[in-house]
Amino acid sequence: MRRVAQVIRVRPEKLDEYRELHREVPEPVLARLRASHIANYSIHLLGDRLFSYFEYHGDDLDADLAAIAADPATQEWWKLTDPCQEPVPEAGEGEWWTPLERVFLME
Template sequence: MLAALKRAHIGNYSIFLRDGLLFSYLEYSGSDYAADTEGIAADPVTRDWWALTGPCQQPLDTVAEGEWWAPAEEVFHLD
């Protein structure tokens, strides 16, 4: 699964847990995010992981129709 993420140009990836909510941060360095994430979804090890962890997750009430992860608006960045 980790290899699939790296092949998809994803790095500096962290997942945080607070009060039952998961929050993740990642940096994407590729040029075709949709294709790269399709590659992750096609990875058999990743699919097995999702089958195990999916039932433990619940999307926020405010996500759009068909959306699982809720994008967040960046409100501050120091470079």
């Protein structure tokens, strides 16, 4: 299993919209995540920063992420959520959600 933690900024004027969208994530979007071996996916908020965490149980994260990106239901979902977000200043070139460095793990 691989743990993935990421951060992105939520646009303050879109915060209520972002919360509302996530009250009912479309089932086809969730099904695609599950089919791509993603479990325990959560998003948390602090100020204007969104923190996401998920556990990956597959063998090829890049391929599974590509399958998610190619999924029509997910593409429609992202048309709603992407305008609510913007990369954090620490993001690398071309990054949307920015990976976080793990500094501690208790199992």
